[in-house]
Amino acid sequence: MFTCIAIDDEPLALELIKKYIAKIYFLELKGAFTDAFEAKKILDTSPIDILFLDIQMPDINGIEFFKSLNSKNVAVIFTTAFSEYAVDGFNVDAIDYLLKPIEYDRFLKAIYKAKEYIEYINSQELHQGYIFVKSDYQMVKINLKDILYIEGLDDYIKIYLAHKSVLTLMTLKTITQKLPAKEFLRVHRSYIVPISRIENVSKSKIRIGDKEIPIGVSYSESFFSAMDNRMS
Numbered sequence: 001m002f003t004c005i006a007i008d009d010e011p012l013a014l015e016l017i018k019k020y021i022a023k024i025y026f027l028e029l030k031g032a033f034t035d036a037f038e039a040k041k042i043l044d045t046s047p048i049d050i051l052f053l054d055i056q057m058p059d060i061n062g063i064e065f066f067k068s069l070n071s072k073n074v075a076v077i078f079t080t081a082f083s084e085y086a087v088d089g090f091n092v093d094a095i096d097y098l099l100k101p102i103e104y105d106r107f108l109k110a111i112y113k114a115k116e117y118i119e120y121i122n123s124q125e126l127h128q129g130y131i132f133v134k135s136d137y138q139m140v141k142i143n144l145k146d147i148l149y150i151e152g153l154d155d156y157i158k159i160y161l162a163h164k165s166v167l168t169l170m171t172l173k174t175i176t177q178k179l180p181a182k183e184f185l186r187v188h189r190s191y192i193v194p195i196s197r198i199e200n201v202s203k204s205k206i207r208i209g210d211k212e213i214p215i216g217v218s219y220s221e222s223f224f225s226a227m228d229n230r231m232s
Helices: 011-022 036-043 062-068 083-091 104-128 172-178 217-231
Strands: 002-007 027-033 050-054 075-080 096-099 130-135 138-143 147-153 156-161 165-169 184-188 191-194 205-208 211-214
Touching (some): 002 011, 002 104, 011 027, 027 036, 036 062, 050 062, 062 075, 096 104, 104 130, 130 165, 138 165, 147 172, 147 211, 172 184, 172 191, 184 211, 184 217, 191 211
Parallel strands (some): 002 027, 002 050, 050 075
Antiparallel strands (some): 130 138, 147 156, 147 191, 156 165, 184 191, 205 211
16 A cells, blocks of 8 residues: 655645545545645655645745655655646656646556556665664664564554664554565564564464563464464
């Protein structure tokens, strides 16, 4: 699932983008805004994958707005009625540029370009053994080998490392998609653990250091199956 936000000062244009997003099963709309500065509050604090951004807005130019964001990791797709902005859009590494009125087929093409880009970036990070998460208005690099376990706290997760913990606005489902499946297991509705950190296992609990982590009933079968595969 890829999270997204749409910003457009024209309500009708915004409604069309929302309608298109609703048709695509792997997109999750986190907000639709006519006010760019309201959207910035979420963009600066939450992990967002794709940003649909109008260029010609009354209070700020969309390109300048994108440059002002704390993180540039978001994949931006510019939308506008003015084709002369295309070059400027691509100069800030936009994924695509959609000219209004936007046709669904063209919108879908842009989405798949964004999807490929995000998946490539994520795979590059995992190949290097790290991920980035947003915490305290900045992107924090997390080395996968340093993770002890991850705890879900409603809309937040806490990543426990050897000497600190990092709190970020993200769900366990989302972080699971970013982690290598062979190395990290969801063992409970509130916990993910790296297999390499497990010290011992009982029927219902895992020990990592001085922490006992419960094994959820609905996760038990898949967990023990994965452990059996590791030992075979």
